[in-house]
Structure formats: C-alpha cells, structure tokens
Amino acid sequence: MSEIPETVRAEMLAHAKACLPNEACGYLVGDSPAGRIQRFVPITNAARSPTRFVFEPHEQLAAEQAIDAAGEQVIGIAHSHPNGEPAPSAVDIDDARRFDPFGMLLHVVIALTTGEIRSHRIINGEVASV
Numbered sequence: 287m288s289e290i291p292e293t294v295r296a297e298m299l300a301h302a303k304a305c306l307p308n309e310a311c312g313y314l315v316g317d318s319p320a321g322r323i324q325r326f327v328p329i330t331n332a333a334r335s336p337t338r339f340v341f342e343p344h345e346q347l348a349a350e351q352a353i354d355a356a357g358e359q360v361i362g363i364a365h366s367h368p369n370g371e372p373a374p375s376a377v378d379i380d381d382a383r384r385f386d387p388f389g390m391l392l393h394v395v396i397a398l399t400t401g402e403i404r405s406h407r408i409i410n411g412e413v414a415s416v
C-alpha cells in the first residue's frame with residue numbers, strides 16, 4: 287500500500303476544508319507509479335458540487351504536463367466527501383470505470399465530518415480498501 291505522508295494528509299485536509307461546501311479534488315504524485323506519494327496537487331472541482339467532482343480540464347492538463355516535466359507520476363486521485371463516508375460513492379465507482387478501468391490509481395477519499403482519510407482500489411466496479 288502507498289502510505290500517505292502526514293504533510294500530504296494535512297495539505298489534502300486543508301484544501302478540502304477550503305473548498306467547502308463543495309467536494310475538493312486533486313492528484314497524488316510520486317516519483318514512480320508504484321512509488322511513495324510525495325505531494326498533493328489540488329485541481330479545481332469544475333462540478334462545484336457537494337456530492338461529486340470533475341477535474342477542471344485545463345488545470346488537469348497543466349498539472350499532468352508539470353508532473354511529466356518533473357519526471358514524476360500520478361499515483362492516485364484524492365477527493366473529499368463533505369457529508370459522506372470515506373469510501374467511493376456510487377458516482378465515484380461509475381466514473382472510475384471510465385478513467386481508471388484497470389485499477390491503476392489509488393482512490394483516496396477524505397470524509398470531512400470525521401477527518402478520516404482512506405485509500406481504495408476500484409477494479410471492475412469493485413472497491414477494495416488498501
């Protein structure tokens with residue numbers, strides 16, 4: 287499992303609180319696909335919704351280009367649930383089927399009611415905690 291460093295957890299939590307009442311989202315980045323998470327890259331939630339997130343496409347592309355240029359890798363996606371559980375929702379599972387069909391990404395969910403942060407893999411619509 288990819289451990290999430292305390293500094294990254296704190297960054298995610300602060301960003302998630304700043305985006306209330308809506309969900310917050312961003313990339314978790316490391317030095318290799320199977321490597322350790324080193325930083326959180328916030329990306330605007332274009333859905334501006336408390337129950338779903340959509341990466342703002344121009345910011346997403348710019349973030350991916352910067353990550354590539356730095357020789358880094360996207361390891362996962364983090365997003366917050368302002369009022370929900372620290373587990374992927376039905377919408378998250380449905381979206382993951384399209385953007386992560388092979389379960390390559392770590393799906394990190396931050397539950398703001400409790401501050402709990404949990405990591406998951408989503409493969410073929412099945413969620414596993416990691």
Ligand SMILES: [Zn+2]
Binds near residue numbers: 337367395
């Ligand atoms: Zn969600």
